[in-house]
Amino acid sequence: MRIGLVVDSACDLPQSFIEAHGIVILPITLHLGDHDEIDTRDPEKTEHFYQSKWDRRGDAGSSAFSTEQIKQLFLEKLVIDFDFVFCLTIASSRSPMFDNAVKASFAILNDYKPFRAKAGINGPFALRVIDCQNLFAAQGLMAVEAIRMIKQGENPIKIRERLEALTQNIHGYMLPQDLFYLRARAKTKGDRSVGWIGAMLGTALDIKPLIRGYRNETGPVAKLRHFDRGAEQLFDYAISRIESGLLAPTLVMSYGGNLEGMRLLPGYERLVAACAKHGVERVESVLSMTGGINVGPGALTLAFADEPHALPF
The missing domain is CATH 3.40.50.10170 (Rossmann fold)
Incomplete structure (x- = not known):
């Protein structure tokens, strides 16, 4: 067939x-x-x-x-x-x-x-x-x-x-760079999860929302300080789940721009090493134009399959 x-x-x-x-x-x-x-x-x-x-x-x-x-x-x-x-x-x-x-x-x-x-x-x-x-x-x-x-x-x-x-066990995460853009797109679509005050405050303090997709629900689950540091925390979290054992031997990442920008982020090399050690296939891609339109340039996304668990953030 x-x-x-x-x-x-x-x-x-x-x-x-x-x-x-x-x-x-x-x-x-x-x-x-x-x-x-x-x-x-x-x-x-x-x-x-x-x-x-x-x-x-x-x-x-x-x-x-x-x-x-x-x-x-x-x-x-x-x-x-x-x-x-x-x-x-x-x-x-x-x-x-x-x-x-x-x-x-x-x-x-x-x-x-x-x-x-x-x-x-x-x-x-x-x-x-x-x-x-x-x-x-x-x-x-x-x-x-x-x-x-x-x-x-x-x-x-x-x-x-x-x-x-x-579908019930995929944990998808997205860390945006530009909160103003994310808020503008959310407002256009009637999504009020990122408000103007939050965008202003987040930009002033360089706080980024970590957004999770899970079982058809999408929303912020943590506030991470500085994009690079937030990416490192996300990578370290993924490493901990890889070490615990995933439900599928794959980790997928994407980035809103040239992939070298993602590969230079702190914690990336540790994540690559963890995947190799535990036999997890790593798939990397540029974020689609559709993704870029909706979450802005420079956004980082990451996904793996895992049982329900408490978040470390």
Whole structure:
């Protein structure tokens, strides 16, 4: 059985991993001032995006592909290339992508037969849309685990069960650089979790909120002093969880800009060493343009799968 994987462009994975495993990107539309851009995780566009001066406090935004756009992507390509497709979407609490993909799936399953017949393909087509219940690097972790199981030859039922269980145990973290930008975007989306006074005070004292995504809820869980020091605390926390034993042998990180900026942060080398010692695969990626639009340049994200536990912050 040919099993394919689709992720939306908010899912943080390096281009080399996407290409090596034939992962299909479900685009997200970015609204950059007076023009729109389609985020397909193109490396050159992403690099240019972070080097450019998009309106970081204005009307920049993003929107999910529509049900019809998703349907066309599947019918024109995926129902021919694969027999079963897993579609992993950004948290349904933060985007309509999951709902749009579910609606599209009904039409796809009703309409796919003529497309496969025309291509001379026998047999049924099936797909499963899964809400990752998380963002950015955490979506990437789900994709890495899906690919691992596909490569091992697991059947779709076991893969689905594993992925749906994993959604309840992924801890995704994000440390922003620019609180004013984060507040502006949150206000645009009706999210009041970062207020003006908090942004002013946080900037004056260089306090950064550590934001966690977990089981479809996203919000601040700690206040860390200074970005570099906060990153070191986050890395040390990840090391402690690696040493305790993770539920999946993968750690995913992403950064809103050139990855050398992340690799120079204090604690990074210790984290790399801990992953190597404990056999944890480390996957690093530039934060998607979609992520950059929503949380600002220079943001650090990190994700792993673990049982519920108390935070050290």
